[in-house]
Amino acid sequence: MSGVPLIWYLLLSFGLFGLGLLGVMRRRNPLLMLLAVELMLNSANIALVGFARHWDNTDGQIFALVVMAVAAAEVVIGLGLVVAVFRQRLALNVDEMSSLKG
Amino acid sequence: MEPALAWIVLGLPLLGAATLAAWPTEPPRSMTRVLGVGPIALGFLLSAWLYVQMLGESSDDRLVASRVWEWIEIGDLTIDVALQIDPLSVMMMLIITGVGSLIFLYSTEYMEHDRDYRRFFAEMGFFVFSMLLLVLAANFLFLIVGWALVGLASYLLIGFYYEKPPAVAAAKKAFIINVIGDIAMVIGAFILIVELGTLDYALVFEAAPDGLSRGAVEAVTILLFVGAAAKSAQVPLHTWLPDAMEGPTPVSALIHAATMVTAGVYLVVRTHELYELAPFASDLVAITGAVTLFLAATIAMVQVDVKRVLAWSTVSQIGYMIMAAGLGAYGAAMFHLMTHAFFKALLFLSIGIVIHGLAGEQSLDRMGGLGRHLKLAYVATAIGVLAISGVPGTSGFFSKDEILASAWDAGDLGRALWVVGALAAGITAFYMFRLLLRTFYGPEPGGGYGVHPHRSRWPMTVPVAVLAVLSLFGGWIQVPSGWSWITDWLEPVIGPESIPGQQAEGVTLVASIAVVAIGAGVAWWIFAADPGRRSRLAGRFAATRRLLEDGYRFDPVYQQALVQPSRDLGDYLYGRFEPDFIQGMLKGAVSLVRGGAIALRAAQDGLVRTYAFVMVAGVVSLGALLAWVVTR
Numbered sequence: 001m002s003g004v005p006l007i008w009y010l011l012l013s014f015g016l017f018g019l020g021l022l023g024v025m026r027r028r029n030p031l032l033m034l035l036a037v038e039l040m041l042n043s044a045n046i047a048l049v050g051f052a053r054h055w056d057n058t059d060g061q062i063f064a065l066v067v068m069a070v071a072a073a074e075v076v077i078g079l080g081l082v083v084a085v086f087r088q089r090l091a092l093n094v095d096e097m098s099s100l101k102g
Numbered sequence: 103m104e105p106a107l108a109w110i111v112l113g114l115p116l117l118g119a120a121t122l123a124a125w126p127t128e129p130p131r132s133m134t135r136v137l138g139v140g141p142i143a144l145g146f147l148l149s150a151w152l153y154v155q156m157l158g159e160s161s162d163d164r165l166v167a168s169r170v171w172e173w174i175e176i177g178d179l180t181i182d183v184a185l186q187i188d189p190l191s192v193m194m195m196l197i198i199t200g201v202g203s204l205i206f207l208y209s210t211e212y213m214e215h216d217r218d219y220r221r222f223f224a225e226m227g228f229f230v231f232s233m234l235l236l237v238l239a240a241n242f243l244f245l246i247v248g249w250a251l252v253g254l255a256s257y258l259l260i261g262f263y264y265e266k267p268p269a270v271a272a273a274k275k276a277f278i279i280n281v282i283g284d285i286a287m288v289i290g291a292f293i294l295i296v297e298l299g300t301l302d303y304a305l306v307f308e309a310a311p312d313g314l315s316r317g318a319v320e321a322v323t324i325l326l327f328v329g330a331a332a333k334s335a336q337v338p339l340h341t342w343l344p345d346a347m348e349g350p351t352p353v354s355a356l357i358h359a360a361t362m363v364t365a366g367v368y369l370v371v372r373t374h375e376l377y378e379l380a381p382f383a384s385d386l387v388a389i390t391g392a393v394t395l396f397l398a399a400t401i402a403m404v405q406v407d408v409k410r411v412l413a414w415s416t417v418s419q420i421g422y423m424i425m426a427a428g429l430g431a432y433g434a435a436m437f438h439l440m441t442h443a444f445f446k447a448l449l450f451l452s453i454g455i456v457i458h459g460l461a462g463e464q465s466l467d468r469m470g471g472l473g474r475h476l477k478l479a480y481v482a483t484a485i486g487v488l489a490i491s492g493v494p495g496t497s498g499f500f501s502k503d504e505i506l507a508s509a510w511d512a513g514d515l516g517r518a519l520w521v522v523g524a525l526a527a528g529i530t531a532f533y534m535f536r537l538l539l540r541t542f543y544g545p546e547p548g549g550g551y552g553v554h555p556h557r558s559r560w561p562m563t564v565p566v567a568v569l570a571v572l573s574l575f576g577g578w579i580q581v582p583s584g585w586s587w588i589t590d591w592l593e594p595v596i597g598p599e600s601i602p603g604q605q606a607e608g609v610t611l612v613a614s615i616a617v618v619a620i621g622a623g624v625a626w627w628i629f630a631a632d633p634g635r636r637s638r639l640a641g642r643f644a645a646t647r648r649l650l651e652d653g654y655r656f657d658p659v660y661q662q663a664l665v666q667p668s669r670d671l672g673d674y675l676y677g678r679f680e681p682d683f684i685q686g687m688l689k690g691a692v693s694l695v696r697g698g699a700i701a702l703r704a705a706q707d708g709l710v711r712t713y714a715f716v717m718v719a720g721v722v723s724l725g726a727l728l729a730w731v732v733t734r
Contacts, residue, residue, distance in 0.1 A: 024714050033710075098708025 009050025016043035028093045030085070034078040041071045103159055105168035107152045108187050111195060112234045114141035114148075119227030122220050131219055138223030139206045142230055146199035153192050164189055164594045167240045167304060174243075178299050184240035186303060190595040193436065193588075194237035194368055201360035201443045202230050204565035208451050209352040211561035212458055216350075222262065226356065229255035233361040237368055242291045242301040245369075249287060249329065252362055253280035259357070260349040272345035279342045283332025290325030293318060307375040314379065323376050323383035326369060327390075334366025334420045337394040341656050343417055347409040351457055354409060355450035358416040359443045367420065367439050370427040374596060378430070385515060388428025392519040395421025397654060399529040403536070404650045407464050408453050411537050414653075415490065416446060418526060422505050425523065429516050431508030432596040433589030437580050438501035440588070444576050445489035445498055448569035452482035455562055456541060461553045466540045473542035476557065480542045482566045487538045489573040491531035491618050497577030499614070502527060504582065507602035507610040524613045531621030539629040582607045 016039055023036025045064040052060030085092065118141035122134060129137075156164055166187040174181040185191075206226060213222050232255050236248030254277075261273030291301060297318050298309045310319060330336070335343035343363070347354055357363060370377060370387060377384045395418045402414035419442050426435035456472060456479050457464055473480040489496040492503065506527070509520040579587045582602070589599050602610075628635055640647060649655065 021718060025711055025718065028711075094710040097710070101706055101708025 003053075006050055006054045009046055009053075013043045013047035013050065016040075016046065028095055030078070030082050030092055030094050030097075033094065034075060034082070037078075038071060038075065041067055041074075103155045103163070103166065103187070104152070105166055105185065105187055107148050107155075108168065108185050108191075108195070108238055109170075111145040111148050111152070111199065112185070112231065112238055114145045115227040115234065116231040117141060119224045119231060122224040122227065125220065128220050131214075134220050134223055135210045138227060139203060139210060141227060142199055142206050143203040145230075145234075146196070146203050149192065149195040149199050152187070153196060156187075156189065156192055161594045167302075169240075179295055179301075181241060181243050181301060184244075184302075185238045186240035187238070188595050189591050189593075190368075190372060190436070191237050193440070193591065194364075195234065197364075197440055197443050198230060198233050198237065198360050201447050201569075202356065204568055205352050205355050205360065205447060205451065208355075208454070208562050208565040209350075211559055212352055212454060213350065218262070222350070225255060225258045225262070226353070229259060229356060229361060233365070236365055240303055242287075242294060242303070242306070245372075246284065246287050246291060249333065249365065250284050252333070252365060253277060253284065256280070256346070256357060256362055259353040260346045262349050262353065266348065268345075269348035272342070272348040276342040276346050279339050280332050282339065283329035286325045286328035286332075290322045290329070293322050293325070303372070307373075310376055310379060314376075316379075319376055320380045320383050323373070323380040324386065326373060326376075327366075327383060327387050330366030330369045330387075330424070331390060332366075333369075334363050334424060335394075335417045336366065336390050336421065336424055337397060338656065340394060340398070340417050341653070341660065344410050344413040344653065347407065347413050351409065351450060351454035354413070355447050355454070358412070358450060359447035363416060363420050364423075364439050364443070367423040367427055367435055370424065371432045371436060371596065374427070374430075374432055377428075384428050384430065386428070388425050388515065388519060391421045391423070391425030391428055392522045393421075394418070395425060396522050396526045396529075399526040399533065401650050401653045402533040403529060404647050406466050406651075408457070408466055408469070408537065408541065409450075409464055411466075411533060412446070412449055412453065415449075415530065415534065416442075418530065419446065419490070421526075422502060422523060425519055426505040426508060429509055429512040429519070431505060431512070431599070433580075433586065433592055433599050434501065434504040434508050436592060437588040438498075438505055441489070441497035441501040441573070441576050444569055445486045445496075445573040448482060448566065448573045449486035449490065451562070451566050451569065452479045452486060453541075455479040455482075455558050455566065458558060458562070459556050466537070468547050469541045470544045471542070471546040475554075476542075478557075478563055478566065482570045483538055483542065485570045485573055487534040489577075491534050491622065492527055492614055493531075493618060494615060495574075495577075497573050497575070500577035500580055500582070503607075503610050503614055504580065504602065506614060507582065507606040510606035510610060511600070511602050520610075524610070524617055527614055528617030528621040531618040532625045535622045535625035536629055539625060543630055544633065582611075 020036045020038075020040030020043060023039065024033050027033050027036060045067050048060040048064045048067070050060075052058060052064075082092070085097070090096070118137045122129065122137050167184050168187055169182045169184040171183050172180055173183045206223075209222065209226065213219055216222060229252070232248055232251035234248075236245060236252055239245040239248055257273045257277040260276050261269050263269045294301060294306055297315075298306055298313050300306060300309070314322070328339075332339040343358075346357060349357070377387065398414045398417035398421060402411050402418065405411045405414060419438070423435045423438050423442070426432075426438065456469070456476060459472075459476055459479070460469070463469070485496075489498040492499040502523075506520055506523050509516040509523060512519075579585075580589065583604070586601065589596075589601075593599070628639060652658070
């Protein structure tokens with residue numbers, strides 16, 4: 001098997017996943033949190049595609065396609081929520097959206 | 103032979119009862135009469151046809167189990183929907199539907215003034231259906247189903263006048279005591295399932311000699327007999343029957359003559375193959391019967407309510423049958439069951455004419471001299487009294503003598519029970535003649551009757567006349583040293599039965615004629631010869647009278663030993679246990695949940711980032727755990 005070794009894919013994936021995770025946990029703006037989630041999903045895609053190449057098996061690639069579809073759906077809902085919040089003229093700050101607390 | 107006939111006979115009363123019950127409004131009385139009496143009468147005709155068909159078969163072909171389908175299959179246990187059609191069940195069908203239809207016809211007139219006409223006939227039809235199911239069942243499961251339905255039907259009918267608290271109490275008492283028997287029978291059936299893996303009569307009887315240990319067969323037969331004793335009102339489970347007099351008189355006639363109380367005798371005869379393997383249980387049955395027949399006869403001597411006299415006489419007569427069945431004289435037991443059905447139905451129906459004529463009066467103290475007003479009832483009751491006392495030539499004479507003669511031949515125990523039975527026969531003559539004399543003979547009661555006694559119309563008189571003829575001549579089908587049609591007819595079921603010897607017949611004949619003459623003579627001496635003698639004697643034996651009037655105080659003892667403790671336990675459970683313990687447990691569970699919820703609520707703080715952090719922390723710790731497990 002020629003080309004880039006598997007470890008590089010995994011390192012890239014790991015790095016992107018860590019960035020996404022930090023983003024989700026640190027950011028307060030829901031729009032940016034959605035972006036961070038997208039980052040995590042796509043890092044997973046990179047890992048899947050990398051493994052698919054490594055094992056010469058297309059299952060991983062198909063799985064990546066499914067993840068993309070899920071990510072698109074998630075973005076639709078997430079952006080819909082963000083727009084709804086924006087229409088209410090509320091601050092785009094997740095820490096203040098806590099009316100469902102126990 | 104056409105087994106479908108038995109299914110039709112079984113289904114007809116249920117159909118009639120269901121139609122009456124489901125009718126949206128109170129149907130016209132004429133229709134109620136047709137739907138009430140019709141199915142039973144038609145059932146009798148079909149039973150008779152079945153009997154004629156069976157006569158044409160050879161005796162080996164007379165045992166038929168008509169299986170329709172397999173109802174339950176659990177592991178090795180299969181239970182069929184099946185009817186047992188053999189000489190025993192056909193004989194029971196003829197008695198139930200024959201005497202039953204006469205009682206139904208009588209009821210159409212007796213209940214004429216009752217507003218619940220439809221309910222009465224629906225419940226009576228259901229009663230007959232249950233009893234037919236009981237005698238036609240081909241396995242113990244359906245036997246128990248019929249058994250329990252009879253208990254339910256008796257509950258409904260004894261409590262027919264549900265506005266009257268004593269009737270409701272009597273209904274509950276009958277039901278509860280019967281359920282004691284039901285439970286014992288169910289346990290007996292479980293033992294059969296465990297030991298033999300089947301409930302089918304034929305298979306059980308076939309496998310019992312080898313498949314059942316002595317202990318198991320004794321246990322099963324004793325448990326079955328507890329059921330029989332509860333249904334047939336044997337000591338110590340007899341106390342419900344006298345109270346059951348709270349029901350309408352035709353109900354008493356049906357319970358006492360054609361159905362219900364005969365079920366115990368039927369059960370012992372039906373399962374005689376098991377009892378023959380269980381000498382101890384058989385002796386227990388015989389002794390119970392003897393004790394019952396004697397106690398009940400003595401109690402009947404002093405009862406003032408006419409129907410209670412008849413009730414105790416039923417307990418006593420059933421005691422004779424149970425005793426005979428316990429001693430192995432199954433033919434004699436069934437013979438007495440049949441003749442008793444005739445004369446006890448006759449007695450209830452003719453006394454019913456008196457009660458009906460006096461607008462519900464049942465106390466002997468308010469009767470007397472009625473023979474002048476109600477001639478037919480007088481004659482009919484007299485015939486019934488002669489028959490139940492065993493005056494030579496009447497039906498009771500032949501059947502009771504056969505029981506006593508069989509007892510004479512049944513070893514030492516039988517000889518002892520013969521003495522009890524013969525003594526009680528004298529007492530029977532005494533109390534029955536007392537009933538007759540105090541009702542129809544002598545002066546009218548002080549203050550006259552409550553109402554002028556009125557005669558009855560044909561639906562009440564015709565059944566009485568038919569039963570009178572049967573009571574007089576019904577015994578001639580089995581004559582000692584002559585012919586024995588009942589025992590011969592039942593032979594395919596009960597096997598060949600030894601006929602009592604000449605000595606037994608002779609001794610019994612002399613003894614029974616003597617005790618009947620003495621009993622009747624004493625009754626005449628006390629109640630007819632000298633009007634003042636009764637009260638003088640009553641004063642002298644006041645303590646004994648009270649003991650007998652209270653039925654040997656079984657009821658107060660049960661009240662003290664069982665009912666009151668149960669009630670106290672109930673009060674404790676309701677007053678203390680339920681509020682403190684059960685409610686306490688519930689409240690504890692509630693506060694636990696509430697406290698836990700308050701503690702956990704803090705975790706839901708509404709900050710999305712906290713949730714994300716907790717999720718990541720969870721994933722990381724799961725991953726760490728996984729890594730630790732894998733690398734270990």
